Amino acid sequence: MSLKLTPEDVEARQIGIILAARWCFLNFGFAKTSLDDIAKRASISRTLVYKTFKNKEEIFKAVFRHWLMAHLPEAEAAASRAGETYERLYDVCRIVAIDPWSEMYGAPMSGEFFEACGRIDPEITALHRRTAIQCVTTILNDPAAADVFILALDGLLADNPTPELLIQRVHLLSRRFTQHLNVKNTGCN
Numbered sequence: 001m002s003l004k005l006t007p008e009d010v011e012a013r014q015i016g017i018i019l020a021a022r023w024c025f026l027n028f029g030f031a032k033t034s035l036d037d038i039a040k041r042a043s044i045s046r047t048l049v050y051k052t053f054k055n056k057e058e059i060f061k062a063v064f065r066h067w068l069m070a071h072l073p074e075a076e077a078a079a080s081r082a083g084e085t086y087e088r089l090y091d092v093c094r095i096v097a098i099d100p101w102s103e104m105y106g107a108p109m110s111g112e113f114f115e116a117c118g119r120i121d122p123e124i125t126a127l128h129r130r131t132a133i134q135c136v137t138t139i140l141n142d143p144a145a146a147d148v149f150i151l152a153l154d155g156l157l158a159d160n161p162t163p164e165l166l167i168q169r170v171h172l173l174s175r176r177f178t179q180h181l182n183v184k185n186t187g188c189n
Contacts, residue, residue, distance in 0.1 A: 010052075014062070016042045017052055022063045026107035030060060030116045061121045067103075069124060071095050072131045079135035086178040089149075092135045093170045096128070097153055102163040111160060140181060149177055 005013075020041035024033040035056060039046040053059045078091040104110040118125045129150065136146035156169045 013044070013048065013052055015066070016044070017049055017059065018062050018066045021059045022067060025060065025063060025116070026104055026109055026113060029109040029112050030056075030120070035059075057120055060116065061124065064117050064121055064124055068096075068100055068128050071099070072128070075131065075135045076138075079138040085139055085181060086174055088139050089136065089174045089178060090170060092132070092139065093153060093174060096132045096135070097157070098163065098166055098170060101157065101166055105160075105163050140177065142181075145177065145181075149173070 017038060021033070021038045024037045024041055028037060033056065035046050035049050038056075038059065039049045042049070049059075053062065072095075075092050075095040078088055078095060081088065104113060107113075132153075133143075133146050133150050136149050137143050140146050140149065152173055153170070156166060156173065161169065
């Protein structure tokens with residue numbers, strides 16, 4: 001007699017594997033994480049991991065999609081809502097950069113994580129970036145300024161700041177861009 005899994009059971013297993021794998025990738029790195037590590041962390045058999053995902057690269061892609069891509073609709077909503085430009089800009093930054101950074105900060109292999117994302121799944125990395133630029137463009141109404149803003153946001157992460165320092169930096173960056181926008185819109189130099 002075989003037990004038929006419900007779609008909810010399958011989804012719960014996938015999420016369990018994804019969360020376990022994220023912890024392993026952040027603590028051991030992609031190269032040193034084994035499917036056995038992920039299975040142990042998820043408290044399931046290695047066979048169940050293979051029944052859910054075909055290999056480690058597929059798991060890694062699922063981790064990245066689940067972690068970052070799931071929040072992009074929230075970023076798009078923050079960009080499109082009514083309200084102060086500064087608040088909307090900061091909220092988008094919080095969603096696409098601060099919150100994910102805060103979740104991974106301090107993990108031994110966090111620095112490798114984003115580099116591995118770009119190498120293993122450049123399509124998702126590019127989609128994440130395009131969506132972030134689109135959100136900022138919606139707010140600033142200036143594609144060139146949005147591109148510069150996202151490049152500057154990337155730069156704020158270069159020295160692996162604490163989450164608190166990143167928050168301070170993003171507040172400053174968002175204020176400067178919105179002040180510049182206000183000056184530009186009033187015709188002052």
